[in-house]
Amino acid sequence: MSTPGDGTRVVHAGLPAPVPGEPFLPGPVFAAPYHLDPVAGPGAAVDGYGRPDNRTRRALETAIGELERGDTRVFASGQAAITAALLTVLRPGDAVLLPSDGYFAVRAFAAGTLAELGVDVRTAPTAGPYPSFEGIRLVLLETPANPGLDVCDIPAIAAAAHAAGALVAVDNTAATPLGQRPLDLGADLVVASGTKALTGHSDLLLGYVAARDEALLARLTTWRAQTGGVPGAFDCWLAHRSLGTLDLRLARQTANAAALAPLLAAHPAVTGVRWPGLPGDPAHAIASAQMRRIPGLIGFDLGSEERVGAFLSASRLIFAATSFGGLHTSADRRAQWGDDTTPGFVRLSCGVEDTKDLVEDVKAALGG
Secondary structure (H helix, E strand, C coil): CCCCCHHHHHHHCCCCCCCCCCCCCCCCCCCCECCCECCCEHHHCCCCECCCCCHHHHHHHHHHHHHHCCEEEEECCHHHHHHHHHHHHCCCCCEEEEECCCCHHHHHHHHHHHHHCCCEEEEECCCCCCCCCCCCCEEEEECCCCCCCCCCCHHHHHHHHHHCCCEEEEECCCCCCCCCCCCCCCCCEEEEECCCCCCCCCCCCCEEEEECCHHHHHHHHHHHHHHCCCCCHHHHHHHHHHHCCHHHHHHHHHHHHHHHHHHHHHCCCCEEEECCCCCCCCCHHHHHHHCCCCCCEEEEECCCHHHHHHHHHHCCCCEECCCCCCCCCEEEEHHHHCCCCCCCEEEEECCCCCHHHHHHHHHHHHCC
């Protein structure tokens, strides 16, 4: 059989072998303690206690690992996964390089907790220029960046960082493993929020870390067991169930973004449109070479808080909500969360509505 396509891979990722009378995806296992062998103890079975052990969670980790092409550990949220990776790798006196235009909560964590622990926190824009990597322990990339959607050259940066002795982690939240596979591009770690496009139904919180280094993964596993940031069994089951439609969801979201981005760019009330799929976008060349598909996220500016409010109030299809990557098209005025964007900047997350309907709705909401 030839190499399976994305649709086939996500439908079958992490599923057990077929057994007559059993469901395709077994239901979630709800357990805190498990039965132990009264003589041999926990060594006699895989599962002993629910914080480090849960077969529903392991099945999801297998599925995501197949997509990312690396062993995976899932966490209670994307923020839990990213902070676990940072605190596992970094020690007092180490230096970390973060994207200055990346997710604001990670930058806030670094400026507060990491700095207080004695970590030297440095930043650089996703699109560069980058400083020397000498003396840096970890380089964290976020590409495409949230919310500005800049893109960086992962293989080039990874090669330069490794030459200087640094590890490289890539936040793959926006792209998903169907959009790019950072481990194949030279990264040591992948971190991501599975809350968003990966699961796509706006009904759970999830994060994960993927790696190929067994020693690094063992340290992450110990960290998770000792700090307890595990997702619940039902969230893991929901996430695994949702993976099967990932290819279909991303295809429609990208198609909707491809229709809306040029419409927004041509509208006189809109400025600063960013979508890496647009030929004129500053990130287009790198994104086209590096990414397998462009996510359905568009950034643009309506000039003021009031105009954003009027746009969203006039729309019939766009939900005002934070997060992104869900089935429903949503828009988020990032400045309301304290993010360092202009008051009228909007991050639009295209859903899976019919493209024609979404285009008509955005035209009407913008006033023609």
